[in-house]
Amino acid sequence: MTKQKVVGPRVIYWHRTDLRLHDSPALKAALDLKPECLWQCWTWDSHYVYRARNGPNRWQYLLDCQRDLSESITKINSKAKLFVIREGPQTLFPKLFKSWRVSHLVFEKDTDVYARDRDESIVQLAKDAGVEVIVKVGRTLYDPDELVKGNGGKPTMSISQVQAVAKKLGEPPRPIPAPKSLPDPGETPLDFDQERPSADPDINGQTRESKEQSFSALAGPNGDFAVPTMEELGLPVATTPHRGGESLALQRLAEVCKDKEYTATFEKPKCAPTEVPASTTLLSAHLHFGSLGVREFYWRVQDVVDEWKKGKHKVQATQPPTSLTGQLLFREMYFGAQAALGHPFHQTHANPSCRFIPWHLQSTIDPSTNRATGSYSIDSSAAERQFQRWAHGQTGFPWIDALMRQLRSEGWIEHLGRHAVACFLTRGGCYISWERGAAVFAELLLDHEPACNAGNWQWLSCTAFFAQFYRCYSPVAFPKKWDKSGDFVRRYVPELAKFSDKCIYEPWTASVADQKKWGCLIKGDGSEKEDGKMKVYPEPMFDFGERRDACLKGMKDAYGVGLYGNDKRVMDGSWKKLFPDDAEGLAEGDGAQSDGAEEAGSKTKKGGAAGKKRQAGQGTLDGVVKKAKK
DNA sequence: GCGCTAGTTGACGTA
C-alpha cells in the first residue's frame, strides 16, 4: 500500500447557504483547484444556536439538509462526509488552518447582513494565515451587488427595476452538474482547544426540553464530526411534515416539472392559499437552505416553458413576474434591496426606504449602533395582547387563526395566506409594527429568508415596495373567494369543524343553540379551551370593519406626514410631536381607550403635511375606533 | 409641471 505523495492544494470548502452538490459554483471552484485533499465543512455557529430565534421545525430542516448532503458526499467518496465542527468560524478557522495545513478556503457568497460582517472577518483571518480565499456567487440568479450596481447603486425597490437590470446582465448561467468524484479529505487532527460560546443569553432557551449540548466537543459526542441531532440541541421533536435535503428537493423539482402545463402556465395570483396539499411548489425552504440551487430551479422550469411555447396549447405560457421563474425575480429584488441597504433594511429605524408609521409595539433601538435590539416597547397593553393572540392563532378570526396555527405546526403557509396575516397584524387590523410580525415569521418559517421576510413585511404593511394601503384583506371575504366551505379552517381550527359553511369564517354570528349543537362555544379571549364538554373558540378580538376604517385613516394620515425611517425626527424620537395623541390609546386596557372627543377626520393633504401636527385622535387609531362605535 | 398609466394577488355590487 505505497502511495506516492502528491502535494497540492489543501482546501476547506465551507458549506453555509449551499447544502447541495448540484449547481454549486463554489464546489466547482474548489474542485478546479485539483486539491490534494478537500474537507467539506460546516462550522457550528453560536449565532444560530443561541442568538437567533429558531423553532424546532427549522432546526429539523437544517439537520435534514446536512445529513442528506453528508450521505451524498460519502456515496461519491466513502472517506468523505460533511464535517460538522462545533465552534464558530471566527475562532475555529485560525486554529484549523494551521492544524490541517490548509491552503485554500472556498465558500458561496452570502450578502445577508450577519453573514457580510462575519465573512469580512473570516477573509481577514484567512489572509493573516496565508490562506487563499475563493468566493463564488451561487445563492441567487444574479450577484445582489451587481444587481444594485446595475440599478445605479440604489436598492432594487420594484420588479421592473430588477427586470431592467437582468436584461442588461443577460440570462443566468446554466446549473453545474454534481461532481462524479470527490478528493479524499485529509487527516483531521484536533490538537487545539475548543472555544465554547456563552450560552447566555440563549434566546431559544424556552423552546428547549433539555440542556443544549451541541458544543460538547469539537467533533461531536462521538468524535466523528457527525451532524448534530435534535436531542443534542435539547429541542423537542419537530411537528412539520416538510423535510429537508437535496435528494428530496430534486425529487420535488422533478415532480413539478413533470407537470408541464402546471409549470408553464403557473400564475401566482391564481394560486389558492387554502389548498392542501399546497398549490405552489413548496420549494422555497430548499432554496433557502441551498438544498436546491436557484439556477437548477430556474433552468429546469425555463426549459419546460420554452418547450411549451413551441407547441400549440389552449393555455398560453405565463410571463414573469407572475410565472414560476418570475417568482425568483422577487427574491432577487429583496436580495438587491438588502445588499444596498444593509442592516437598516431589517428595521424601520434608519431605513431610508421604509415609511415611518406610528405603529404600536415599535422596536427598541440601541442608540450606539442604530440597530433594533430584538425587543420592543409596549406602548399599549391591548396591542400586546392582540399581538400574542395573533402569534398563537387565537384572534377569533378563523381564517387568520388557521393560518397562524399552520405556520406554528408546519412551518409553512402559502404566500397569499402570509399576505392575509401580515395585513391583519399591521395596516389592516392591529396597527402593530411589521417588525413584530417579521420576528414571528423568522422563528417559525422553514423558508425564512431574511431579505425576503423583511421585504415582504414592508410590502404588506405598505411601508416600502407597495403603497395601495386601501386594498385591505378581509379575514372573511378573502378566504371565501378560494374556499367557500372553509375546509382549510376546519383542518387547522378543528374546534370549528362542525360549524356551517355560512358561519365558518364568522363563528360569532352563530346562535348559542347552534354553537352548542356544533360542540363549540364562541367566548373569551382564547385562554379558555374547554367549558365542560364543550370546546371553546375565542370571540373576535375586535370589530374588523371598525379597525379597517381606523387603520385606513391612520395610514392616510401617516402618509401625509410622510416620514421615512432615516428622518431625523424618527431617529431622535421627536416624531411623537407629529402624532401628538400617541400617549392615548389602548395602554389603559381594552375598554379604556381615549375619549376620542376631538375631530377624528384628517385634513392632511397629499405630500404636503410633513411637519404639520395631526389633529388629535389620529396618533393611535383608538380614538377613531371609539368614535366610530358611538 | 401635468396628465396618464401601471402596479404579481381587495371588496363589493351589478350585469
Next chain:
DNA sequence: TTACGTCAACTAGCG
C-alpha cells in the same frame, strides 16, 4: 359563474 366598474386613492415612471 364570471367579468367589470366603482369605491376613494397610493407611488413611480413616462411622455
